[in-house]
Amino acid sequence: MLAVKDLYVEYSGIRAVNGVTFSMDEGQFITLIGANGAGKSSIVKAITGLVKPKQGEIIFNDTNIEGRDSSVIIRQGISYCPEGRRIFATxxxxxxxxxxxxxxxxxxxxxxxxxxxxxxxxxxxxxxxxxxxxxxxxxxxxxxxxxxxxxxPKLLLIDELTLGLAPIIIQDLAKILIELNQNGLAIILIEQNANVALKTANYGYVLETGNIILEDDTTELTDNDFIQKAYLGI
Known part of the structure; x- marks a missing residue:
């Protein structure tokens, strides 16, 4: 469904994403986790056309969407829920x-x-x-x-779902995302809150300084010693 190949993103010469490659199947629920500045949001913005990659390919349903306008990408079936909600208050x-x-x-x-x-x-x-x-x-x-x-959408990208929310609200939202996925919607969840992300998604990628350093089923990542110490506080 989606394949990101050798993706590089830079801002004013500063590299935010460093040759990232990953893919997902139709109906899959994956998460990108990592600290602030790890490159998660830059990857999502490249997929949705909000930033133009320095290099790489983004293939969605056999079509290269790299560098295309956001409106074209939305019509292709990708939707983006941005960090900070950005609703129209009035x-x-x-x-x-x-x-x-x-x-x-x-x-x-x-x-x-x-x-x-x-x-x-x-x-x-x-x-x-x-x-x-x-x-x-x-x-x-x-x-x-x-x-x-x-x-x-066929694919929903959500950037920092849990930011600033109470645990009970986070739990409710996570349940809804799981239900949406079970009903056929593919989801990419971008999260600093690794505990929530790993309990909600099925497969995870761990990013540090623009690189994927680890990937696996979320159950395996949850049991990983490094993830427990670095992200789960165990």
Missing amino acids: MTVEENLKIGAYLRKDKKKINDDLDKVYHYFPILKEKRNLPGGSLSGGQQQMLAVGRSLMSD
């Missing part, structure tokens, strides 16, 4: 959700997908006519994920 919850479908023309399917988002996040339906800025931090994260789903 717009209603429902208006925020519908913005996620701005490239679509299939009005009936859009309404069906809106109902699905409300199924996963009932609180958003309850507050659909309120300004997005009136929601709590956890509810705003739900709104950001819901908005990403409104493009009807």
Whole structure:
């Protein structure tokens, strides 16, 4: 489904991603974990067209999308939930959700997908006519994920899902991501919180200073001595 090959990303000559290569199958749930500055977000921004790689290939469903405009990539079936949520505070919850479908023309399917988002996040339906800025931090994260789903993606990329959220909200969001994946949606979760990431995804890649230093099934990574000491505090 997705293959990232020999990817390099630089900012003003400073290398953020150093020849990263990884792939995922249709319907898979993977995570990229690592400390702040490890290169996780730069990889995701390259996949979604928000930054242009210095070098490398990004193949999605047999098409090279490296360097393409973000709107083209969204139409291909990739959606991005950014770090920091970035909702529109003065717009209603429902208006925020519908913005996620701005490239679509299939009005009936859009309404069906809106109902699905409300199924996963009932609180958003309850507050659909309120300004997005009136929601709590956890509810705003739900709104950001819901908005990403409104493009009807085949692959969802989520950057720092857990940032600033209470443990009970994190647990609820993780359960929803697992359900979405079980219903066929491929997901890449980018996380500093390795404990949550490894419990939620099925396969993980560990990044340090722009390099993948370890990869394995998340159950194996959880039992790895290095991961336990460096990321899980065990």
